[in-house]
Amino acid sequence: MALFKKKKDSDTNDIIAELDPAVVKDGTIDTDEVMRKYDKESNTRIWEGVPKIVVTAFLVLFSVYCICMTLLSTEQAEARLARFLAFIIVIGFMIYPARKTNHRVNHIPWYDIVLMLAGFGAFMYFAMNCTEILLMGARIEPIHVALGIIGILVLAELCRRCVGLPIIIVVACLVIYAFYWQMTSSSNADFYNSLRKVVQKLFYTTSGVIGTPINVCYTYIVLFVIFGAFLERTGIANFFISLANRIAGWSSGGAAKVSVIASALCGMVSGSSVGNTVTTGSVTIPMMKKTGYKPEFAGAVEAASSSGGQIMPPIMGAAAFLMAEYIGIPYIEVATKAIIPALLYFAGIFIAVHLEAKKLGLKGTPKSELPTIPYLLKNCYLILPLVLLVWLVASGTRTMAASAAISIAGAFIIGFINFLLNSWRERAEGESFGAVFMETVKIAALMVVDAFSAGAKNTIAVAVACAMAGMIAGCITVTGLASTIINVIVLMAGDFIIIGLIFTMICCLILGMGVPTTANYCIMASTCAPILIQLGIDPICAHFFVFYFGIAADITPPVALAAYAASAIAKSRPMATAVNATKLGIAKFVVPYIFAFSPILLLVGDNVTLPAVLLNTGTALVGVFGLQCALTNTLFHHHLNPVFRIILAIGGLGMMIPGTVSDIAGLVIIIGMCTVQYILSKKHHSTSALSDETSNTDALPKLNDLELDETVTDNS
Structure with a gap:
């Protein structure tokens, strides 16, 4: 195989032609196919003709209904939210099929219609009889228990279709634990009464599906x-x-x-x-x-x-x-x-x-x-x-x-x-x-x-x-599980807040896998933010901390959906793309630690002044520069010595750690490394220029007109 081959001009069509055939249609990128493959929310049914008009009309009416009700309605909150979820179930089953490959035109199977009507009926019954059911409290009747179970299960199935399994697994584990806790927390609790109390809490009160997030x-x-x-x-x-x-x-x-x-x-x-x-x-x-x-x-x-x-x-x-x-x-x-x-x-x-x-x-x-x-x-x-x-x-x-x-x-x-x-x-x-x-x-x-x-x-x-x-x-x-988790992590962290932050970061990255941003934050705010607040972190900083790391799950292996979607378009290796995205987004992993210890970046605290904000922002920016030089392995157009990379990373982290001593030490390290690398790059240029002058280039192929064979490059 030849080491060199002639370079040819390429345009957008040439690049598109290199893509995975699964995401190319008629010579262009089929973004819908990419979205269906990597985004649960885009895996939708295909409607055409009259059915499409009917479905579209229903969606439009739903949007108008939401605007009008939000602006004008004074109805009881539980009734409004239950009715809202009833309509969500209807349009949800009209839009999302049970399987990713089920894309028959104008088709909705009978079991989806049954699930749609069952879920709609459960939530609508609650909305229409809201006051009566709320007055019953924990004394709800068997019919209410049955409807609550149906509503929760149908909602969970719709969640599986449009969001994914990770959040369903978390919910299922917690519901089982809640039922077990209810069975064991009382000496005379039996199966039915425990089930009734769990359903009543999760379906008929603001401590469940109609809680703060919805x-x-x-x-x-x-x-x-x-x-x-x-x-x-x-x-x-x-x-x-x-x-x-x-x-x-x-x-x-x-x-x-x-x-x-x-x-x-x-x-x-x-x-x-x-x-x-x-x-x-x-x-x-x-x-x-x-x-x-x-x-x-x-x-x-x-x-x-x-x-x-x-x-x-x-x-x-x-x-x-x-x-x-x-x-x-x-x-x-x-x-x-x-x-x-x-x-x-x-x-x-x-x-x-x-x-x-x-x-x-x-x-x-x-x-x-x-x-x-x-x-x-x-x-x-x-x-x-x-x-x-x-x-x-x-x-x-x-x-x-x-x-x-x-x-x-x-x-x-x-x-x-x-x-x-x-x-x-x-x-x-x-x-x-x-x-x-x-x-x-x-x-x-x-x-x-x-x-x-x-x-x-x-x-x-x-x-x-x-x-x-x-x-x-x-x-x-x-169940009081929040207090238990908080106490365990606080006990493990002891006097070292950084340990609690690391444990919380890991929880956020795991719980945030494959979950939409909004729901992601809801989970983090309920489970992880209280841990940091208990450790002494300012509440605003705690919520921003979990928010950042929940979103970071979209580019963090092994479940990096945004990176995998990008790799489908770029025709690149998915895991390598995810690793590169993590390196590029390193600030998302470091900045939360900065404002956890130095809230001034979030404009929190008594010492928030313009000079202080500018100083902290400037030092953090220089620190980000040092880290990115180390991660991209380049400075002044040349690769870095492995030792220099480590030193630059240490200097960058030093600039990002709050404190005058660490800032000065980090600044000295970064300036020193930049100076050394600049001198080395100048020396390299001088040596290269001298070598070019003394070498005989007439007998060699001109590299401006040639390029390395892609196969050889990939193997190297």
Whole structure:
């Protein structure tokens, strides 16, 4: 086999042709197939024709119902939440099949209809007889016990379909434990009475499926999910990508930097690590590979950046609203406190891709080919709904629900204006404004239907996962298991808080595997955050700590769904992509420890002043730089000596550990290593230049026109 072969020009189609045939259709990336493979929420039934119209109409009506009920209803909370879950079960079984491979068109099996009606009947019965059942307390009758069991089992099956097994396994173990605890906690407890009490707690009280998580989902999250669906359809994603291209596309390895910025901006709106990875990755990953990045690195950049969208203010994938409810502070405070940690995280990825680009000698896109500033200014009105939302929430003049509803209306207006302008620019010769306007009305109407439909679909998995999270919290609270876990970890940690933090981190990474962000945080807030609070960590820092590590599960092997989805597009090794994503997202593993010991990064504490915040942010940023140099194995365009890598990592961690002594020591180490590496790189350049002058290059093939054979490169 020849060692060299002629280089040929490649374009996007060449890159796409390299992809797994399973994710390629008609020469383009089939993002739907990737989503179905790696994202439970996208494994949906296929409806066409009249059935599709009926299903879509039901989804639209459900979204409108949620908005109206949230804004206008004064009904008892238990009744509203039970009815909400009844409708969720109906649309859930209409959308999600029992198996991943069951994609027959316009088909729903009889057993799904039976499950749908049984679950709907159980929750609707509770909603219609809410007051009577609540007055019974623990004396509910056998019919109520049977309906409660049916409702819980049907909800669990729907959760298996749209969320996955991990959360079901956790819930099942805790329910069994709750039943065992109920049997053994009383001397005269029998099987039926124990079962009745468990069902009553988990189904008919706010300590179970209709607990805090589903209440927050119904009150806030549904509206913001619908808002996100409207925002995506206004064309804001394309604007974000264009903006990212203008900001960073011209620099070394600009394609990867564009991916970082675009994924951060789009991710905060979408709220799904896998969804954001596939949506933006279908554009950015082929672009990165074409630039010269290895497939594993390109996929890792997209996965790490997309999983960070949920920590990016102001929306933060809707989990910020849950956090505000759990901590008891206004939402705008949560978004404000999240700014510095999010910037540190994305700065770490940005530094890593820059170092990799310099090492590989990659160039950026010529400025003449980038979106122009006038173009961006002309389209900057697309972000107005987002600005409106932030202003309404920050001003406090409206409730959260009202702010979301007004922002939805604003997104529709902006979308209509965008469609009208585009239609006018692309109009046929001689076409009147009236004809263009009427065509825009049709497009806008379809956009509204599509957005309401997508919002309802996206709500299903979040609502079901929140209901399961409520059961987890209920089992832990009722049985006293939370206190037991806390006492064990506190006892094991002793006076060393770091040990408790490490144990909590491991719990978060395990419990967060394959679970959507919102439900992920609900589980962490119920199980892990109290542990840290008991250890003496500030409650705000404790909740941010578990939030970060719960999300980190999306890029952490062995269950790194965002990384695996990116690897399908990049045609890379899944585990290698996940490992690279973990290295790129190292800040997500280090920054939580920083604000656990130094809350000033979250703007918490009595010593929060501008100089102190800037100093702590600066030292943390230098520390992230040192760590990324060590992990990417490059500085000043050259590989690092293994000893230098270890020393740089120590220096980076020293800069990130709160304290003047550690900061000074870390700074001295990093400056020293940078100086030594700079001198060595200069010496290397001088030696290389001298060698080039004295060598006879005429007899060798020109490497500018040749490249290594891929098989040989892979084997090496």
